[in-house]
Amino acid sequence: MGEELKVSKIQRGTVIDHIRAGMAPAVLKILGIEAGIPDVVVMAMNVHSHKLGRKDVVKIENVILDEGTLQKIAIIAPQATINLIEDYRVVHKHKVSLPKALRGVVRCPNRNCITNAPEERVLPLLVLEREDPVELRCHYCEELVRGDRVELL
Numbered sequence: 001m002g003e004e005l006k007v008s009k010i011q012r013g014t015v016i017d018h019i020r021a022g023m024a025p026a027v028l029k030i031l032g033i034e035a036g037i038p039d040v041v042v043m044a045m046n047v048h049s050h051k052l053g054r055k056d057v058v059k060i061e062n063v064i065l066d067e068g069t070l071q072k073i074a075i076i077a078p079q080a081t082i083n084l085i086e087d088y089r090v091v092h093k094h095k096v097s098l099p100k101a102l103r104g105v106v107r108c109p110n111r112n113c114i115t116n117a118p119e120e121r122v123l124p125l126l127v128l129e130r131e132d133p134v135e136l137r138c139h140y141c142e143e144l145v146r147g148d149r150v151e152l153l
């Protein structure tokens, strides 16, 4: 494990740490959609963690993530920490966080919801009900959505 992390140290970019084990592919999917294909992505899965037991880590060279991308990561990985790296060192570290309401970010899973009727043109609005694990409730039909099952828009 130590060897693997040493090899994959990045010079400059972002390390997303403390992702719940098994969720790294979902994080990569968000990064692929939001940031295009980054220069270098290193994914470590099932790394030992004191805090989580097992965790995933994603490292992206030369990419600083914007607020919208960080919010999407927070939905599926609420315990994640974001480390900004310069010259192989962590220069800034913060936990991801979610706003109280997400508009136009997550699809409501209820097919009969007004937000899923194209002719109505109503953007989904989901209200944060629980932070870890993340649970969101649709403002319109009150359907409950689990963070690790969301369909991102």
Ligand SMILES: [Zn+2]
Pocket: 108, 109, 110, 113, 114, 115, 138, 139, 140, 141, 142, 143
């Ligand atoms: Zn709904």
